[in-house]
Every structure is written in C-alpha cells, then in structure tokens.
Amino acid sequence: MEARAEGVGREGSPLLDVVHLRKVYGQRRRPTLAVEDLHFSVAADEFLAVVGPSGCGKTTMLRMIAGLLPPTGGAVYLRGQPVTEPPPEMVLVFQDYGRSLCQWRSVARNVHFALEHSGLPAAERARRVDEALAIVGLAEFRDHYPWELSGGMQQRLQIARALAYQPRILLMDEPFGSLDALTRAELEDQLLDIWTRQPKTILFVTHDIEEAVYLADRVLILSARPARVVEEVRIDLPRPRDQITTRSHERFVEYRNHIYTRIRQETGAVARAGAGPAVVGRG
Amino acid sequence: MRVTRLLGFVLIAALLGLWEAGAHAGAIDARYLPPPSAVAAAWWGFATGGQLAESLATTLASWAQGYAIAAVLGISLGTVMGFFPVVRAMLATIVELLRPMPSVAIIPIAIVLFGLGDPMKRFVVAYAALWPVLINTLYGVLAVDPLLIDTARTFRLGAVRSALRVILPAASPYIATGLRISTSIALILVITAELVASRSGLGYFVRAAEQAGRVPEVYAGVLTIAVVGYLLNATFVALEGRVLAWHRGLTAREGV
Numbered sequence: 001m002e003a004r005a006e007g008v009g010r011e012g013s014p015l016l017d018v019v020h021l022r023k024v025y026g027q028r029r030r031p032t033l034a035v036e037d038l039h040f041s042v043a044a045d046e047f048l049a050v051v052g053p054s055g056c057g058k059t060t061m062l063r064m065i066a067g068l069l070p071p072t073g074g075a076v077y078l079r080g081q082p083v084t085e086p087p088p089e090m091v092l093v094f095q096d097y098g099r100s101l102c103q104w105r106s107v108a109r110n111v112h113f114a115l116e117h118s119g120l121p122a123a124e125r126a127r128r129v130d131e132a133l134a135i136v137g138l139a140e141f142r143d144h145y146p147w148e149l150s151g152g153m154q155q156r157l158q159i160a161r162a163l164a165y166q167p168r169i170l171l172m173d174e175p176f177g178s179l180d181a182l183t184r185a186e187l188e189d190q191l192l193d194i195w196t197r198q199p200k201t202i203l204f205v206t207h208d209i210e211e212a213v214y215l216a217d218r219v220l221i222l223s224a225r226p227a228r229v230v231e232e233v234r235i236d237l238p239r240p241r242d243q244i245t246t247r248s249h250e251r252f253v254e255y256r257n258h259i260y261t262r263i264r265q266e267t268g269a270v271a272r273a274g275a276g277p278a279v280v281g282r283g
Numbered sequence: 284m285r286v287t288r289l290l291g292f293v294l295i296a297a298l299l300g301l302w303e304a305g306a307h308a309g310a311i312d313a314r315y316l317p318p319p320s321a322v323a324a325a326w327w328g329f330a331t332g333g334q335l336a337e338s339l340a341t342t343l344a345s346w347a348q349g350y351a352i353a354a355v356l357g358i359s360l361g362t363v364m365g366f367f368p369v370v371r372a373m374l375a376t377i378v379e380l381l382r383p384m385p386s387v388a389i390i391p392i393a394i395v396l397f398g399l400g401d402p403m404k405r406f407v408v409a410y411a412a413l414w415p416v417l418i419n420t421l422y423g424v425l426a427v428d429p430l431l432i433d434t435a436r437t438f439r440l441g442a443v444r445s446a447l448r449v450i451l452p453a454a455s456p457y458i459a460t461g462l463r464i465s466t467s468i469a470l471i472l473v474i475t476a477e478l479v480a481s482r483s484g485l486g487y488f489v490r491a492a493e494q495a496g497r498v499p500e501v502y503a504g505v506l507t508i509a510v511v512g513y514l515l516n517a518t519f520v521a522l523e524g525r526v527l528a529w530h531r532g533l534t535a536r537e538g539v
Contacts, residue, residue: 063433066437068433068436068437085436086436086437086439088439090437091437091438092433092437094430094433094434096430099428099430099431100430100431100433100434102431102449102452102453103453103529103530103533104452104453104455104529104530105452113438113448114438116440116444116448117438117439117440117441117444145529145532145533147529147532147533147536147537148532148536165438
C-alpha cells in the first residue's frame with residue numbers, strides 16, 4: 001500500500017521540490033519549532049494532498065512554498081529555481097476566504113482583481129472572469145458584494161479568482177474546511193473537473209482524511225507539530241472519481257483506515273510524551 | 284428619523300417665536316439679543332448687498348484649499364507610516380508632540396510666516412485638519428488584514444498597486460472618519476483665523492460688525508457660519524454614505 005517512490009507523479013519529472021524545509025518562530029524568546037524537516041517533491045500535473053493533525057504546521061508549510069514566508073532552513077525549488085518571492089505561476093487559496101476577499105468590490109470585480117496587472121487585453125480579462133464565475137456557479141451573483149454571499153459562495157468566489165489567474169500550480173489551504181457536507185462534496189467534484197480540463201499541479205492541505213483520499217494521486221501524512229513527513233501513500237483509485245462509487249470502493253476504505261491509524265499514532269505519541277507546542281532549546 | 288427631525292425644527296420655531304415675543308414685550312434687551320426679525324433683516328441686507336457671497340466665497344476657498352492639502356498630506360503620510368515601521372518610529376514622536384497642541388496656537392506663527400492674507404489661513408487650516416486624517420489613516424492602514432496583503436502578494440501586485448488597490452480601499456472607512464472630523468476642525472480654524480487676523484471672510488464680517496456695534500449683523504453672521512457648518516457636514520455624510528455603502532452593508536451583516 002505504501003508507495004515511497006520519491007515524488008514521481010503521473011507525468012514524471014518533479015515540478016516542485018521541497019528540500020529539508022524548516023521554520024522556527026520567535027527566534028530569541030521561546031523559539032517554537034513549527035516545521036522540523038519537510039522533504040518531498042511534487043510532479044507536474046499531480047494532485048497531492050497533505051494531511052496531518054490540526055495545528056501541525058500545514059499553513060506555515062504552504063506559506064513558505066508560496067514564497068510568502070522565508071524558511072529558517074532548507075528551501076523550495078520550482079523547476080530547480082529557489083522560491084524567494086511569490087512565483088508568477090502559483091496561487092494560494094486561503095483557508096479564511098472572508099478575510100482574503102476585497103469586501104469593497106463586487107463578485108466580478110474580485111475575480112478581475114487577479115488579472116489587473118497581467119497585461120492581458122480587456123476582452124480576454126472579461127472572458128476569463130465570465131468563465132471562472134460560470135465554473136463555480138456564481139455567474140448570476142456577479143454584481144453582488146462578497147458580504148452578501150454565504151460562506152460557501154465566498155469560498156467559491158476565492159476559487160474563481162484563483163482559476164481566472166490560470167496558475168500552473170494551485171496551493172489550497174483547507175479550502176473546504178468550514179463548509180457543510182453537501183457544498184463540500186459539490187466543490188470537491190468541481191475541483192476535480194477543473195483539474196481534468198485544465199491540467200495543473202495542485203497541493204491540497206486538509207485535515208479531512210477521506211477528502212484527501214478522494215481527491216489526490218498521493219497523500220502525504222505529516223507528524224504532529226513540528227511538522228515532518230511520516231509517510232506518503234499513493235492512491236490507486238480509478239478516475240474519474242465519484243462521490244458514491246469511489247467512496248465505497250474497497251481500497252478507498254483501506255486507504256482511509258490506514259491513514260487514520262497513522263495519524264492517531266502521531267497524535268497519540270504526542271499525548272504520551274505530554275508535549276504541548278514543541279519548544280526548541282536555546283542552544 | 285424623519286419625525287424626530289421634524290420635532291427638532293418644531294422646537295427651533297417655538298424658541299424663535301418665544302425670543303421674538305420676549306424682545307417685543309421688553310423681557311429681553313434687544314441691544315444684546317435683537318429679535319429674530321431684526322436678525323433676519325440684517326441677514327437680508329448682508330445677502331443682497333453682495334457681502335454674503337463675497338465673504339462666503341473667501342471663507343470656503345480657504346477652507347477647501349487647506350482641507351485639500353491636509354487630506355493629500357495626511358493620507359499619503361499616514362499610509363507611508365503604516366507601511367514602513369522605520370518611518371513610523373521616526374515620525375511618531377513628532378506627531379505625538381504636535382498633535383495635542385491646540386491648533387489655534389499655531390495662528391501667531393502662521394501670521395509671522397505668512398502675514399494676514401489667505402496663505403496664512405490656508406496654512407492654519409491645513410495644519411489643524413492634518414492630524415485627524417493622518418492618525419486615522421495610520422490606524423486604518425495598520426488594521427488592514429495581513430491576509431489581504433498576502434493576497435496582494437500572491438497575485439504579485441507591486442507596492443504601489445497594493446497601496447492603491449488594497450491598502451487604501453481596505454482602510455477607507457478609517458480614512459473617511461478622519462476626513463469627517465477634519466471637515467469641522469477646518470471650519471473652526473478658518474473662522475478663528477478670520478476673527479483674529481484677517482480682512483476678509485465670514486469671521487472678519489462678524490468681528491467688524493461686533494466692533495461697529497451692529498449687533499443684528501453679528502447674529503446674522505454667526506447664524507450663517509452655523510448653517511455653513513451644518514451643510515458641510517451633511518454633504519460629507521451623504522458622500523460617505525455613497526462611497527462606503529459596501530462597508531455599511533458589511534458591518535450590518537457582521538452585526539447579525
């Protein structure tokens with residue numbers, strides 16, 4: 001069941017290399033180790049899911065990969081080039097959609113935001129806005145303000161903004177975490193549909209094991225804080241996937257149980273050690 | 284809302300009636316408190332003589348010029364201070380020293396620097412109106428959600444575009460508060476400057492009337508200033524309501 005092949009996805013060559021990534025917060029007083037040693041690769045057009053106990057440093061990892069946060073040690077390489085600022089072909093979809101949207105802009109203008117400095121002609125920008133809104137099913141709400149929409153619709157808007165940008169790599173931080181089960185299933189299928197039609201590399205962080213197995217080609221299991229990769233599981237389930245048949249597939253259940261057990265061992269290990277947030281000594 | 288406003292006007296009408304009757308009955312000394320009819324007559328003379336339009340134009344011009352300087356300077360300086368901790372640390376002490384000083388105290392210095400003309404008034408107004416705009420812009424910029432800044436970074440907006448398209452719009456409710464406070468502060472300062480050191484404007488008109496003992500004209504001038512203040516504020520509130528409709532909707536929604 002465990003496939004430990006080093007980051008080789010469907011297409012072969014790695015696109016993104018995360019090399020011994022480490023992050024320590026609050027250097028001087030009480031340094032806290034958030035990310036201990038993350039080491040993995042993501043192949044072009046791969047759908048990689050990352051699961052781990054809550055608060056294990058997944059968001060910190062994504063912010064470092066997105067070029068928003070400098071690592072304390074190690075590096076992220078995109079096509080062999082170190083990432084030191086947000087790369088043009090990468091977009092991060094935040095967990096907290098409400099705080100990431102421009103509340104003073106209409107729905108359509110929020111999507112347009114992604115394209116305003118792209119140098120694209122106005123007609124092409126308008127076309128992409130319409131297309132992205134249609135994909136997430138918000139076309140008829142284009143003139144509404146974000147605060148007039150429900151949580152699920154606001155998150156769809158954030159996804160539409162990312163899609164209009166047409167990034168090569170999409171980083172997603174628990175994007176469906178605060179949505180109800182039905183909306184969530186609907187958005188999972190939309191995301192898979194988009195990924196199939198416009199091939200892109202997706203790095204999807206979630207705390208929902210079933211969601212990870214359902215969506216991904218490969219699932220990375222992270223340890224409790226400080227984060228490191230404890231195992232990677234290749235998900236060998238047929239595509240296109242379907243909420244009912246895929247989730248009742250024999251192997252789906254095996255993957256889920258295996259990952260669940262592994263994460264339980266991780267959190268259990270922390271509980272036995274009696275450790276709260278890990279603290280690094282002063283030496 | 285409409286009914287309470289109506290009640291307010293009813294009370295004003297009643298008080299004016301009482302004042303008028305009191306003056307005629309000799310209960311109020313008309314030398315110090317002339318009846319509304321006398322004040323209205325003085326105001327009518329003031330208006331038809333062309334003096335009203337001239338004074339009003341002078342006062343409003345000084346107000347608008349000083350206010351515009353304060354707005355541009357306050358918003359840009361506040362944004363830069365909010366953006367760069369080094370600039371903020373450098374300027375914080377100066378701001379904290381100058382801001383609590385009553386702005387009228389700058390008038391003697393302004394007279395030394397600029398004499399008694401309009402440039403002096405402009406300077407005084409700009410100085411006083413600067414602080415609320417600056418401080419509110421600074422707090423507004425500091426209050427911008429870091430996630431919004433990360434969003435701008437992930438879509439690779441440069442510093443200038445981030446400032447114009449993310450920071451300033453997100454801080455605009457704070458900036459509007461500063462601008463609203465400064466609307467009336469600017470009027471206070473322009474009238475004060477005209478009262479103590481000028482030869483033109485509504486403030487000068489009031490002082491000249493007072494020194495000549497034309498008491499009804501003093502009242503007519505003061506009432507005109509009151510109406511100007513009321514209208515400036517009402518205009519600002521109406522504009523703010525239109526520009527910041529999104530913010531009202533957002534806060535109403537969050538309040539639920």
